[in-house]
Amino acid sequence: MLSTFQEIEEFVLNEKIRKTIALAGAHDADALSSVVNARRKGVVDAILVGHKDKIRDLLGELEEDAEEYVIMDVTSDAGIAAAACWLVADGKADIPMKGIIQTGTFMRAILDKTYGFVPDKGLVSQATVFEYTQENRLMLLTDCAVNIKPEYSDKVKIVENAVRLAHKLRNPMPKVAVLAPVEIINPAMPSTIEAAMLSKAAQRGQIKSCIVDGPLALDNAVSAEAAKHKGIESPVAGKADILVVPDICTGNVCTKSLIYFAGYHTAGAINGTSVPVVMTSRTEGSQAKYYSILTAIMQTL
Amino acid sequence: MLSTFQEIEEFVLNEKIRKTIALAGAHDADALSSVVNARRKGVVDAILVGHKDKIRDLLGELEEDAEEYVIMDVTSDAGIAAAACWLVADGKADIPMKGIIQTGTFMRAILDKTYGFVPDKGLVSQATVFEYTQENRLMLLTDCAVNIKPEYSDKVKIVENAVRLAHKLRNPMPKVAVLAPVEIINPAMPSTIEAAMLSKAAQRGQIKSCIVDGPLALDNAVSAEAAKHKGIESPVAGKADILVVPDICTGNVCTKSLIYFAGYHTAGAINGTSVPVVMTSRTEGSQAKYYSILTAIMQTL
Numbered sequence: 001m002l003s004t005f006q007e008i009e010e011f012v013l014n015e016k017i018r019k020t021i022a023l024a025g026a027h028d029a030d031a032l033s034s035v036v037n038a039r040r041k042g043v044v045d046a047i048l049v050g051h052k053d054k055i056r057d058l059l060g061e062l063e064e065d066a067e068e069y070v071i072m073d074v075t076s077d078a079g080i081a082a083a084a085c086w087l088v089a090d091g092k093a094d095i096p097m098k099g100i101i102q103t104g105t106f107m108r109a110i111l112d113k114t115y116g117f118v119p120d121k122g123l124v125s126q127a128t129v130f131e132y133t134q135e136n137r138l139m140l141l142t143d144c145a146v147n148i149k150p151e152y153s154d155k156v157k158i159v160e161n162a163v164r165l166a167h168k169l170r171n172p173m174p175k176v177a178v179l180a181p182v183e184i185i186n187p188a189m190p191s192t193i194e195a196a197m198l199s200k201a202a203q204r205g206q207i208k209s210c211i212v213d214g215p216l217a218l219d220n221a222v223s224a225e226a227a228k229h230k231g232i233e234s235p236v237a238g239k240a241d242i243l244v245v246p247d248i249c250t251g252n253v254c255t256k257s258l259i260y261f262a263g264y265h266t267a268g269a270i271n272g273t274s275v276p277v278v279m280t281s282r283t284e285g286s287q288a289k290y291y292s293i294l295t296a297i298m299q300t301l
Numbered sequence: 302m303l304s305t306f307q308e309i310e311e312f313v314l315n316e317k318i319r320k321t322i323a324l325a326g327a328h329d330a331d332a333l334s335s336v337v338n339a340r341r342k343g344v345v346d347a348i349l350v351g352h353k354d355k356i357r358d359l360l361g362e363l364e365e366d367a368e369e370y371v372i373m374d375v376t377s378d379a380g381i382a383a384a385a386c387w388l389v390a391d392g393k394a395d396i397p398m399k400g401i402i403q404t405g406t407f408m409r410a411i412l413d414k415t416y417g418f419v420p421d422k423g424l425v426s427q428a429t430v431f432e433y434t435q436e437n438r439l440m441l442l443t444d445c446a447v448n449i450k451p452e453y454s455d456k457v458k459i460v461e462n463a464v465r466l467a468h469k470l471r472n473p474m475p476k477v478a479v480l481a482p483v484e485i486i487n488p489a490m491p492s493t494i495e496a497a498m499l500s501k502a503a504q505r506g507q508i509k510s511c512i513v514d515g516p517l518a519l520d521n522a523v524s525a526e527a528a529k530h531k532g533i534e535s536p537v538a539g540k541a542d543i544l545v546v547p548d549i550c551t552g553n554v555c556t557k558s559l560i561y562f563a564g565y566h567t568a569g570a571i572n573g574t575s576v577p578v579v580m581t582s583r584t585e586g587s588q589a590k591y592y593s594i595l596t597a598i599m600q601t602l
Contacts, residue, residue: 132562134561134562134564145482148482148489148490179550179554180550181445181446181449181549181550181552181553181554182553188449189449189549189550191550217553217554217557218553218554218557218558218561219557219560219561219584222561222562223561225584226561226584229583229584230583230584245550245554246550247550248482248490249480249481249482249490249492249546249547249548249550249551250550250551250554250555251482252482252483252518252519253480253482253518253519253546253551253554253555254551254554254555254558256518256519256520257519257555257558257559257562257563258558258562259520260435260519260520260523260524260527261433261435261523261558261559261562261563261565262558262562262563262564263435263563264562282530282531283520283526283527283530283531
């Protein structure tokens with residue numbers, strides 16, 4: 001796996017990869033500047049969808065030449081989302097990205113069968129990519145934002161989605177830790193039951209191209225020393241590339257603790273769609289937004 | 302609230318507080334050295350329960366004079382746990398602490414009605430005390446270790462237990478954030494329902510001596526800027542002293558992310574017992590064990 005977001009950037013620049021973003025709701029300083037920033041770095045082109053006059057004004061404020069951009073003048077949120085999705089479905093752009101429109105409106109368009117972004121029987125999930133600074137490597141945490149209370153069959157797809165993302169980030173055989181509060185099987189803790197099922201399913205070849213082990217507590221998953229202390233023999237313990245959480249509460253609190261407590265560099269990724277989707281939140285800094293764009297570019301490969 | 306573990310240490314030393322620990326299973330270098338360390342700092346005396354010869358050998362290795370310690374020679378785990386609890390119930394010691402005996406054996410003794418450590422209708426819970434380094438203040442996270450899937454009535458007690466601990470740490474009116482993945486009410490997310498109930502219960506005076514608000518996502522709870530971005534008006538947002546998690550998965554993963562990702566100083570505390578209890582894990586460093594002892598000393602006041 002590539003080790004840092006800087007390594008991802010270098011990879012994209014070295015390979016001369018340049019993808020086109022369709023920014024849905026570009027009439028917003030935050031969203032627009034993150035795309036302009038990525039364009040200046042040379043990794044994307046952009047089609048800007050939204051209120052044309054406002055977009056032109058904002059480009060001026062960012063000292064960009066508006067003539068160098070394709071701008072589609074659309075006013076309603078639903079129209080903006082549809083236009084961005086059509087641009088991608090039609091091959092004019094590669095990556096739909098949410099700008100200043102409602103998340104619900106944007107996601108409804110992404111999930112709309114018209115565009116064919118979600119394969120049959122597929123499941124859309126989210127993963128946070130983060131730099132595990134202490135070991136100088138990238139890790140994935142999933143699902144922190146989309147599936148509220150995934151059942152076992154959903155979990156299988158969440159794992160598969162994250163494994164696919166790890167492959168895109170150049171890790172051909174990611175190690176997947178299924179997290180629980182303890183590393184032993186406890187029938188009173190459903191997270192330990194599901195972890196056992198997922199581990200065994202992977203061992204029986206039902207989940208491919210990865211090594212799965214669980215239940216593992218977070219310390220056993222990320223620290224070889226903690227795993228040794230507990231006497232855990234596992235090909236994943238201490239070396240996990242992907243952390244799978246039991247539910248959205250755990251994922252959401254953990255991903256925010258990575259940002260607000262650990263101060264890690266992070267990127268949000270949407271998985272399970274046939275095209276990469278960038279959906280950042282207002283509270284994310286411009287750096288995090290740029291990392292999300294870089295991650296999406298890797299997902300196109 | 303005291304701001305750091307160092308401030309707690311200074312408080313204990315300034316007030317000349319010195320409590321007696323009954324170490325259950327002292328025949329272990331790890332556990333014994335943490336108590337010896339606290340004794341050298343001048344904040345505790347110790348009664349050492351366990352295999353006497355081994356304890357004397359270990360004290361020698363630590364360059365301590367075994368004659369200065371009361372050592373009770375007991376061999377079985379159950380006997381050791383009972384002896385430590387009797388010492389505290391009988392007033393000979395103030396704080397039972399788990400050494401190298403099984404957690405289950407130790408906790409069964411603590412919960413045994415014989416010793417009267419758990420009030421009628423009380424609930425034992427756990428809280429992690431941590432230094433929120435970015436803002437140089439102590440915070441509490443509960444429950445990360447004891448209650449697997451607490452119901453609403455349990456949650457009320459978990460909040461009350463944590464509030465009592467905050468009071469002991471010299472915060473007379475702690476701000477309690479009830480965490481969920483989002484800050485809005487969503488009937489599909491039980492964590493948001495319980496958060497609404499707890500907030501309103503506190504407003505109606507059913508939970509006292511604290512300010513409760515929720516649902517709050519972790520970013521809104523600990524970052525004033527994130528709360529402002531989201532337009533959240535709340536007396537707790539951005540200023541939370543106590544974080545209440547929906548379940549043990551969230552708490553356990555979050556507390557371990559504080560240790561392994563954020564690298565924070567932390568201490569584990571047992572709440573809801575009539576005497577403080579120190580229960581540290583093998584994987585904790587000696588610093589964390591010392592902080593747990595300091596926290597327990599504050600709980601005796």
